[in-house]
Amino acid sequence: MSSAQPAVGAWALDSKMSTWERVTYLWESKVPVFSKELMEIDKAIRECDDSRLKTKYTNAIYVIKRALALYSIQEVALSFNGGKDSTVLLHLLRAGYVLHKAEESSSQDVADGENTFPIRTIYFETPTVFPEINSFTYETAATYNLQMDILRLDFKSGLEALLKANPIRAIFLGVRIGDPTAVGQEQFSPSSPGWPPFMRVNPILDWSYRDVWAFLLVCKVRYCSLYDQGYTSIGSIHDTVPNALLCIRNDNNSEQKFRPAYLLADGRLERSGRVKKFSAPVCGKLSSVCNGLKIEDLNSNNMLTASIIAVGDEILFGTVEDKLGSVLCRKLHSIGWATSLLAVTRNDIDSVAEEVERRKSTNDMVFIYGGVGPLHSDVTVAGVAKAFGVRMAPDEEFEEHLRHLIGEKCTGDKNEMAQLPEGITELLHHEQLPVPLIKCHNVVILTATNVAELDLQWHCLIDSLKSNGDLVLMAPFVSKCLTTTLSDVSVLQPFLRYPFLIDM
Numbered sequence: 001m002s003s004a005q006p007a008v009g010a011w012a013l014d015s016k017m018s019t020w021e022r023v024t025y026l027w028e029s030k031v032p033v034f035s036k037e038l039m040e041i042d043k044a045i046r047e048c049d050d051s052r053l054k055t056k057y058t059n060a061i062y063v064i065k066r067a068l069a070l071y072s073i074q075e076v077a078l079s080f081n082g083g084k085d086s087t088v089l090l091h092l093l094r095a096g097y098v099l100h101k102a103e104e105s106s107s108q109d110v111a112d113g114e115n116t117f118p119i120r121t122i123y124f125e126t127p128t129v130f131p132e133i134n135s136f137t138y139e140t141a142a143t144y145n146l147q148m149d150i151l152r153l154d155f156k157s158g159l160e161a162l163l164k165a166n167p168i169r170a171i172f173l174g175v176r177i178g179d180p181t182a183v184g185q186e187q188f189s190p191s192s193p194g195w196p197p198f199m200r201v202n203p204i205l206d207w208s209y210r211d212v213w214a215f216l217l218v219c220k221v222r223y224c225s226l227y228d229q230g231y232t233s234i235g236s237i238h239d240t241v242p243n244a245l246l247c248i249r250n251d252n253n254s255e256q257k258f259r260p261a262y263l264l265a266d267g268r269l270e271r272s273g274r275v276k277k278f279s280a281p282v283c284g285k286l287s288s289v290c291n292g293l294k295i296e297d298l299n300s301n302n303m304l305t306a307s308i309i310a311v312g313d314e315i316l317f318g319t320v321e322d323k324l325g326s327v328l329c330r331k332l333h334s335i336g337w338a339t340s341l342l343a344v345t346r347n348d349i350d351s352v353a354e355e356v357e358r359r360k361s362t363n364d365m366v367f368i369y370g371g372v373g374p375l376h377s378d379v380t381v382a383g384v385a386k387a388f389g390v391r392m393a394p395d396e397e398f399e400e401h402l403r404h405l406i407g408e409k410c411t412g413d414k415n416e417m418a419q420l421p422e423g424i425t426e427l428l429h430h431e432q433l434p435v436p437l438i439k440c441h442n443v444v445i446l447t448a449t450n451v452a453e454l455d456l457q458w459h460c461l462i463d464s465l466k467s468n469g470d471l472v473l474m475a476p477f478v479s480k481c482l483t484t485t486l487s488d489v490s491v492l493q494p495f496l497r498y499p500f501l502i503d504m
Helices: 019-028 036-047 051-070 084-103 131-143 155-165 209-219 225-229 267-273 295-301 324-334 349-360 380-388 396-409 412-416 451-468 488-497 499-503
Strands: 076-079 117-124 146-151 170-172 188-190 199-201 305-311 338-345 365-369 392-394 419-421 425-428 437-440 443-446
Touching: 036 051, 036 084, 036 209, 051 084, 051 170, 051 199, 051 209, 076 084, 084 117, 084 209, 117 131, 117 155, 131 146, 131 225, 146 155, 209 267, 267 425, 305 324, 305 349, 324 338, 324 365, 324 451, 338 349, 349 365, 349 380, 365 380, 380 392, 380 419, 380 437, 380 443, 425 451, 437 451, 443 451
Parallel strands: 076 117, 076 170, 117 146, 170 199, 305 338, 305 365, 365 443
Antiparallel strands: 188 199, 392 419, 425 437, 437 443
């Protein structure tokens, strides 16, 4: 019996080999599907010093391999849109496919493979997509031999047609927590009611903005050129501009320039480049015209209003006097905002949720304070989550801030403080704040317990919201006071005699 090594086609793989040893053997044996680039992606991650990225990569690959074990290649598809998240997902999926096949029994399947990526890829092409996104998508398809289905229907109709014509049961998506569509999703989530039935597979659901860019830069893979022009989150040509936080300011009024997307310090602000109501110019100060309206018109015809909600049984019991509400009213008046309501509610999730639910749809902004902390009675954040119909989920970035503040004591009940409303939370950072403020759509959660803390948080809040284009500063309200020793009846007489004075 010959002791010579079997031919590559025989796949003499030792069952004791690790996955990495199997992949290495197959690469050295020059099996076609195991391209050098795929090997380099896995190797780059394993050799980098970023332990967090390694963990995220390992977990994502596990989800991919699990999906490929549950479904055949013909039953899965990749939704690709040319953005940074789907670019990461594409390369994870390519690497995951290789690693999945390497762990399979010594069959001829992979050896018979070709360099063509075998997983069906879906691209929804719309008239409002950026040309750069289109170009990058088609170039990527050509580079990696993607079997791409180009759909020019809306997402739901396109899926219905695709699933009707093909046996697809699962679709890989580049959804991340914080995306508008991520609310309530898990790594494996069935499609929503009313949609065609399929399994949504989300390998990078728990990845942050930082994780996405760490992967792209460590693995040195190509991404759309718009990200090097200051775009941090890309939608359509009608609702996306470069992120103002990346603007390179100059005094020459020359063409605006922007730093690349991976230099954005706070990943929570990646969607700041999406056009908003009352958004300021990308670079520079707020102009006198905003969305076609003059600031004077905003003051006269479109009063901006805010509600204030204090949470605390101790206030309702009369054991503690609320001093923050009146101070917050004056601060709102100083920026030209009217306070429509100042309410006090119980330390109860349902009570908080009901009050927030009523106010968030009838006001431009809602400010809520009290009931924030490590105690079981601190339910404000959970109440806000319930008002928006989302669950509470761990936030790694916020937990890091808490751990830096209170050290290793960030366990147990204190660790629960790092759970925030899923998919709707934006952390507002400021160099003067040890922990960022929490903003959920138009609801701002303040942690101040006294006037001095409120002064600081208000200053930082205004700075943050102005820089994001989320706040319009109006002309401040002017209050004038007239003191008299006359009685009310005496004061009323001139108005009764000259009614036109009432309209002055």
